[in-house]
Amino acid sequence: MNTVDLINKKQAGGELTTGEIQYLIDGYTYSKIPDYQIAALLMAIYFQGMTHRETIDLVRIMVESGKTAHHNQSPFVKVDKHSTGGVGDKVSLLVAPIAASQGVPVPMISGRGLGHTGGTLDKLESIPGFSTRLSLRAFEIQVAEIGCALIGQTDEIVPADQKMYALRDVTATVRSIPLITSSILSKKIAEGVDALLLDVKFGSGAVFQSLEGARQLAGNLVRIGTESGLEVRALLTDMSQPLGQAVGNWIEVRECLDIMTGKAAPDDLVKISLAQAAIMLILGKKAVDYDEGLKIARQAVESGAALNKFVEIAKCQQADTSYLENPDKYTAPAYQKDITADDDAYIANVDALTVGLAAVELGAGRRRKEDSIDYTAGIYLHKKRGDRVAKGDILATLYTSMEEINQPILSSVSDAFRFSKEPPASQPLIVSELSVEGEKHWNH
Amino acid sequence: MNTVDLINKKQAGGELTTGEIQYLIDGYTYSKIPDYQIAALLMAIYFQGMTHRETIDLVRIMVESGKTAHHNQSPFVKVDKHSTGGVGDKVSLLVAPIAASQGVPVPMISGRGLGHTGGTLDKLESIPGFSTRLSLRAFEIQVAEIGCALIGQTDEIVPADQKMYALRDVTATVRSIPLITSSILSKKIAEGVDALLLDVKFGSGAVFQSLEGARQLAGNLVRIGTESGLEVRALLTDMSQPLGQAVGNWIEVRECLDIMTGKAAPDDLVKISLAQAAIMLILGKKAVDYDEGLKIARQAVESGAALNKFVEIAKCQQADTSYLENPDKYTAPAYQKDITADDDAYIANVDALTVGLAAVELGAGRRRKEDSIDYTAGIYLHKKRGDRVAKGDILATLYTSMEEINQPILSSVSDAFRFSKEPPASQPLIVSELSVEGEKHWNH
Numbered sequence: 001m002n003t004v005d006l007i008n009k010k011q012a013g014g015e016l017t018t019g020e021i022q023y024l025i026d027g028y029t030y031s032k033i034p035d036y037q038i039a040a041l042l043m044a045i046y047f048q049g050m051t052h053r054e055t056i057d058l059v060r061i062m063v064e065s066g067k068t069a070h071h072n073q074s075p076f077v078k079v080d081k082h083s084t085g086g087v088g089d090k091v092s093l094l095v096a097p098i099a100a101s102q103g104v105p106v107p108m109i110s111g112r113g114l115g116h117t118g119g120t121l122d123k124l125e126s127i128p129g130f131s132t133r134l135s136l137r138a139f140e141i142q143v144a145e146i147g148c149a150l151i152g153q154t155d156e157i158v159p160a161d162q163k164m165y166a167l168r169d170v171t172a173t174v175r176s177i178p179l180i181t182s183s184i185l186s187k188k189i190a191e192g193v194d195a196l197l198l199d200v201k202f203g204s205g206a207v208f209q210s211l212e213g214a215r216q217l218a219g220n221l222v223r224i225g226t227e228s229g230l231e232v233r234a235l236l237t238d239m240s241q242p243l244g245q246a247v248g249n250w251i252e253v254r255e256c257l258d259i260m261t262g263k264a265a266p267d268d269l270v271k272i273s274l275a276q277a278a279i280m281l282i283l284g285k286k287a288v289d290y291d292e293g294l295k296i297a298r299q300a301v302e303s304g305a306a307l308n309k310f311v312e313i314a315k316c317q318q319a320d321t322s323y324l325e326n327p328d329k330y331t332a333p334a335y336q337k338d339i340t341a342d343d344d345a346y347i348a349n350v351d352a353l354t355v356g357l358a359a360v361e362l363g364a365g366r367r368r369k370e371d372s373i374d375y376t377a378g379i380y381l382h383k384k385r386g387d388r389v390a391k392g393d394i395l396a397t398l399y400t401s402m403e404e405i406n407q408p409i410l411s412s413v414s415d416a417f418r419f420s421k422e423p424p425a426s427q428p429l430i431v432s433e434l435s436v437e438g439e440k441h442w443n444h
Numbered sequence: 445m446n447t448v449d450l451i452n453k454k455q456a457g458g459e460l461t462t463g464e465i466q467y468l469i470d471g472y473t474y475s476k477i478p479d480y481q482i483a484a485l486l487m488a489i490y491f492q493g494m495t496h497r498e499t500i501d502l503v504r505i506m507v508e509s510g511k512t513a514h515h516n517q518s519p520f521v522k523v524d525k526h527s528t529g530g531v532g533d534k535v536s537l538l539v540a541p542i543a544a545s546q547g548v549p550v551p552m553i554s555g556r557g558l559g560h561t562g563g564t565l566d567k568l569e570s571i572p573g574f575s576t577r578l579s580l581r582a583f584e585i586q587v588a589e590i591g592c593a594l595i596g597q598t599d600e601i602v603p604a605d606q607k608m609y610a611l612r613d614v615t616a617t618v619r620s621i622p623l624i625t626s627s628i629l630s631k632k633i634a635e636g637v638d639a640l641l642l643d644v645k646f647g648s649g650a651v652f653q654s655l656e657g658a659r660q661l662a663g664n665l666v667r668i669g670t671e672s673g674l675e676v677r678a679l680l681t682d683m684s685q686p687l688g689q690a691v692g693n694w695i696e697v698r699e700c701l702d703i704m705t706g707k708a709a710p711d712d713l714v715k716i717s718l719a720q721a722a723i724m725l726i727l728g729k730k731a732v733d734y735d736e737g738l739k740i741a742r743q744a745v746e747s748g749a750a751l752n753k754f755v756e757i758a759k760c761q762q763a764d765t766s767y768l769e770n771p772d773k774y775t776a777p778a779y780q781k782d783i784t785a786d787d788d789a790y791i792a793n794v795d796a797l798t799v800g801l802a803a804v805e806l807g808a809g810r811r812r813k814e815d816s817i818d819y820t821a822g823i824y825l826h827k828k829r830g831d832r833v834a835k836g837d838i839l840a841t842l843y844t845s846m847e848e849i850n851q852p853i854l855s856s857v858s859d860a861f862r863f864s865k866e867p868p869a870s871q872p873l874i875v876s877e878l879s880v881e882g883e884k885h886w887n888h
Contacts, residue, residue: 011490170448
């Protein structure tokens with residue numbers, strides 16, 4: 001087989017055979033095919049797509065490029081959830097302990113922040129001592145012992161995806177439905193789950209900004225995931241403004257702690273987290289329907305079971321849990337500045353992409369792969385869509401320990417706020433739920 | 445500027461600014477931007493194209509990536525011709541000495557064989573001692589002294605193209621009109637010509653197999669070349685069967701010697717070579733019209749002036765010209781085999797692509813960049829389109845010094861021959877001529 005011929009075939013809109021995909025993926029994983037040929041192939045895939053059959057093959061071949069976790073000792077249905085990425089999306093930090101505290105094993109492998117979107121791993125690592133680097137064996141043991149582990153991709157798992165994902169990031173080939181599908185599903189299959197809830201976002205802070213693009217991705221994830229042997233559900237959810245009030249790393253962990261200790265409850269974040277936890281409980285056979293799932297999830301938070309599980313997980317992963325018990329102990333950011341409202345108005349939107357990019361500038365994300373993160377950095381949104389503000393009200397507070405906060409960043413966060421004279425029309429946070437049976441309007 | 449953003453822009457169909465193209469080309473030439481990002485960019489250009497303005501900028505920026513030859517000491521119009529590549533296309537070996545012998549300076553920088561297409565450089569280097577590696581200064585001096593030099597691309601000339609061309613070859617991004625246009629024109633401008641004749645081929649052995657694809661390329665070359673300051677004409681010519689009877693390297697040089705010594709005159713090759721020489725003489729202001737150009741070109745061959753010039757060029761470039769004076773002196777190929785006709789029939793076509801690929805297998809071309817060439821290898825076509833053959837007639841002879849000729853290669857050359865009971869309809873060799881004034885049906 002000849003790599004150029006295969007690039008040519010895909011470029012011309014052809015369907016690669018199973019053997020051809022195997023040749024390309026194995027060749028790249030074992031460095032027999034160079035980066036530049038795979039970069040050209042990925043761009044050809046971006047334009048020409050992949051068939052259903054090609055994508056299923058790609059998922060399987062990527063899984064087989066590495067090892068797979070096994071949780072056979074547990075009789076329960078292993079469930080994970082995965083978000084396609086957003087701003088202020090700390091839902092995993094809430095739903096994993098909620099579901100695990102109710103007996104649903106959650107073997108969760110997460111990623112780092114990418115561009116303007118935050119990453120669960122970075123948020124977890126803002127907790128002093130928290131280690132996300134577990135071997136596959138340690139991962140299996142922790143899931144067996146306490147029902148949940150929150151780790152990063154190990155070298156053992158889907159090495160093909162590790163190389164391809166890094167390459168896609170620097171070659172503008174992230175936004176491809178078959179490539180996103182195979183990247184997500186290969187990792188989820190390799191982590192050893194039986195069922196998967198996907199939170200597919202649309203809006204300015206999402207990979208696919210249009211609802212239609214997100215719907216196509218969600219449909220593809222459900223179809224390919226199901227054929228790959230998982231029980232899959234997907235939610236289409238709004239990412240036109242950040243989720244919750246905190247955007248950053250430690251600031252987001254703290255927001256989760258506030259929810260799990262009953263100190264605060266930002267509407268959108270609580271709603272979407274309980275909804276996702278409820279579906280995970282259904283997938284994990286711990287609830288018969290959504291209402292029961294929601295009730296169990298709410299109780300898990302209110303009873304403190306979710307917090308206890310989160311602290312237990314953190315302790316298992318070497319975290320200094322005194323920071324979770326007493327968040328005020330955390331180092332305060334060296335610099336902070338407020339932005340305020342210029343006029344009396346309603347807030348029509350707080351643009352997720354703009355806030356996400358500003359948070360990266362403040363140090364909450366990486367501009368280059370090799371950058372380190374300022375865990376104290378972030379943005380706290382005092383007001384969000386639909387809120388009425390008076391002139392002089394604080395809209396947001398910016399935090400960083402890197403350097404004095406400059407005017408351009410303040411201006412860009414100000415620009416994220418869009419105002420209107422009238423209250424904005426309400427926008428559904430969760431639009432619909434997709435499963436192998438089709439798409440259902442969300443009416444809970 | 446950020447490379448990923450620029451790839452994204454082109455991917456989305458946007459127009460890159462002059463500064464953005466400069467950033468990308470300079471970045472790649474000086475290895476600040478890695479191969480894989482340019483590979484992705486080239487594939488995005490393959491799908492999205494480039495505007496007229498972008499292509500003109502790209503040509504200029506590529507020229508400026510290196511040095512330019514100057515032939516200011518000559519008061520004459522410097523003319524070159526360039527073929528988009530074919531099988532058995534040794535026209536440059538004939539037209540360069542014809543035009544130069546009549547006082548048209550021909551500073552010609554050629555390429556090597558690529559895939560199934562032969563390269564002028566490889567053919568020249570089959571002449572023992574012939575050096576195609578001249579410095580830019582030596583190139584200028586030889587053109588000033590004897591009116592012609594036939595060299596390969598030096599490191600000084602268009603380094604951006606050298607890197608990009610090598611990358612395109614291995615990433616399936618050769619067949620892009622703006623990329624072909626900028627690659628050809630940047631090299632031709634850098635070699636210091638005033639006028640350029642382009643032989644744009646269509647048919648199975650051409651880069652663009654369809655006449656329509658070739659026409660678009662020819663139109664783009666004429667427009668962009670003219671706006672870049674050259675006088676440009678282009679011919680659309682048939683490459684569905686090889687040109688002439690010889691396909692290889694030394695075997696093609698020998699066919700040219702036979703023509704220049706009056707020993708043989710394959711119709712198609714003589715016709716296309718004299719037509720191109722005539723146009724070069726017009727471009728070089730040595731003929732007022734096509735008929736005069738054709739007459740001068742024919743006389744240059746018949747008088748021996750073309751041969752003398754070819755030998756003079758070869759001598760200047762260190763060749764052992766005794767091989768040109770006595771071609772029988774050349775080492776005979778170690779192996780040869782004939783293929784014969786199975787039946788009485790007319791030959792409907794001899795497929796150029798099939799013959800080209802078989803010649804590469806015999807050692808006349810490179811399967812990989814690092815392969816060396818067997819200069820004795822090749823295929824001699826005793827019969828071509830329109831010829832009537834009787835059962836048992838020799839159709840072609842295969843030559844190589846690498847290893848005994850095997851059945852699969854013999855079969856593939858046999859398969860190149862297509863037969864018909866009736867004489868095939870005649871097909872024009874030259875379809876039309878394009879200039880800045882438009883396309884004219886070829887009626888000479």
